[in-house]
Amino acid sequence: MSETTVSPATPPTALPPRPDVSALQQAVVETFFGIIQAPDDPEALAGGARVLAELDAALDG
Amino acid sequence: MxxxxxxxxxxxxxxxxxxxxxxxxxxxxxxxxxxxxxxxxxxxxxxxxxxxxxxxxxxxxxxxxxxxxxxxxxxxxxxxxxxxxxxxxxxxxxxxxxxxxxxxxxxxxxxxYAVDLAEHTLRGTRFMQLRNKISRSFRAGLVVEEVDATEHRDAVAEIDAAWLGTKGEHARPLEFLVGQTGGWAQQHRRLFLGSIEGRPTGYISYSPVYGTRAGWMHDLSRRLPGGPPGVMEAINATAIEKFSAEGAGWLHFGFxxxxxxxxxxxxxxxxxxxxxxxxxxxxxxxxVYPARTQLSYKEKWAPHTVxxxxxxxxxxxxxxxxxxxxxxxxxx
Missing domain, CATH: 3.40.630 (Aminopeptidase)
Incomplete structure (x- = not known):
């Protein structure tokens, strides 16, 4: 890192935490196989769109 | 409604x-x-x-x-x-x-994946392995014929049962997105059967394809376990020769x-x-699905269209x- 890019006088900017893409991808895989194991389980099914939406937000955001 | x-x-x-x-x-x-x-x-x-x-x-x-x-x-x-x-x-x-x-x-x-039959050839070094595999199966006594599915219903059933047995205890045959044999629609399909010493060894069922790439679709294909390598390839090569001679445009390998x-x-x-x-x-x-194995078989035929x-x-x-x-x- 170049010294010129950091000024000690500049307070650190609070960045939002970066989504953990690999954890979200793992959740997608687990959710899919969870649905295959229990295709009529409303809780498993409810996760099917949600985990993809979360990963979409992380990938496209 | x-x-x-x-x-x-x-x-x-x-x-x-x-x-x-x-x-x-x-x-x-x-x-x-x-x-x-x-x-x-x-x-x-x-x-x-x-x-x-x-x-x-x-x-x-x-x-x-x-x-x-x-x-x-x-x-x-x-x-x-x-x-x-x-x-x-x-x-x-x-x-x-x-x-x-x-x-x-x-x-x-x-x-x-689809092969343009007007462009199709098995000549050249690219197809050497495929040709060798096909030759080996014929040398092992394989005979391939187009047959009437109704008359060979028992042979198809025997191959189906043996094939499913190789897929594991809980294996189920896929439906809906794969073809069928028998029933009303069979009159529109074609069945090529491979036999060795009179015993049915494998088959490929072909369904009609309509539209701008009309021809046939390589649909259900099953064989007995333990046969010589190249049985399916030999059956398909035989079918391709026949379809080409009839002037069919395309051979599709499906989804x-x-x-x-x-x-x-x-x-x-x-x-x-x-x-x-x-x-x-x-x-x-x-x-979930053996996509790599399936693709490997289809790519052997060098499809012209994906x-x-x-x-x-x-x-x-x-x-x-x-x-x-x-x-x-x-x-x-």
Whole structure:
């Protein structure tokens, strides 16, 4: 890192935490196989769109 | 909503006449146990299976241009009345674009492969291994013939049972998105059987393909375990010779999920997450579908055309809907 890019006088900017893409991808895989194991389980099914939406937000955001 | 009934002839007529999408797998629409949605005042049909809370639609509406949007609209209404969600699979690009326009999230799910028979040859070093494999099976005594499926029903059943036995204790034959043998539609299919010393060893069933790439689709293919290598390749090579001699245009190898994925095929509004998941299943999805093995067989024949196929989610991309495609196909 170049010294010129950091000024000690500049307070650190609070960045939002970066989504953990690999954890979200793992959740997608687990959710899919969870649905295959229990295709009529409303809780498993409810996760099917949600985990993809979360990963979409992380990938496209 | 009043839903008219459609007989096999009407469905066959619809897929023969309404070929705008050039869906090479359209003949699967006449599979037994596949439901058909038709309306008396509209020219066309939607083919689907109910699975859990979903109606899994095969292909797009096989319908006249003037009626296809209205047929889709009424099918969605029909699903809503049952409190079910529509998920479409094996949509060709022409149909996939229609679903994007109607608020679906559409992603590429795989591809289908086709050989232009006018360009096809097994000459040259590229095909040396394939030729050797075919030669070995013939040297082992293989005889390949086109046969009447009804007369050879027992042979097909014996091969099916032995083939399924190799797939594991809990294996189930896929349905809906794969072809069938027998039944009403058999009169339109062709069956090539390989035998060694009179014993049936393997078969390939071919279904008709309509549209601009008309010809035949290499559909169900099964063989006894433990036979010489190259039996299926020899059966297919024999069928290709016959189809070519008859002047057929194309030999299609059908849909393979998770293959041929490319950014250029994706449509506006696609889910990046689902796109990632398809790539993941290509890399690690052998338990879901043996895509690599299937693709390897198809690539041996050096297909001239690779056609993307799509899944369409009503609303947002949904793993539950996608899982129910496999459920409708009897995969679990």
């Amino acid at each position: 009043t839903v008219a009934t459609a007989n096999n002839d009407q469905i066959l007529d619809a897929i023969r006449r309404h070929t705008q999408a050039d869906n090479p797998s359209a003949f699967l629409a006449v599979n037994e146990e596949t439901s058909r949605f038709v309306q008396p005042d509209l020219d066309g049909a939607v083919c689907y299976r109910a699975a859990g809370g979903f109606l899994v639609q095969f292909g797009g509406p096989f319908a006249a241009d003037a009626d296809r949007v209205e047929l889709l609209r009424r099918f969605l209404e029909f699903a809503r009345e049952q409190d079910r969600t529509v998920v479409g699979v094996q949509l060709a690009r022409y149909d996939a674009e229609l679903y994007v326009e109607h608020g679906f999230t559409v992603n590429q799910v795989g591809a289908s 393979t999920p998770f293959t041929g994925l490319a950014e250029e095929h994706e449509l506006p509004g696609r889910s990046s997450a689902f796109q990632w998941f398809m790539h993941h299943l290509w890399e690690h999805g052998e338990a 056609l993307p196929e799509y899944v369409a989610f009503q609303g947002s991309a949904d793993l539950g809907a996608f899982a129910h495609v496999f459920r409708a196909a009897n995969a679990f």
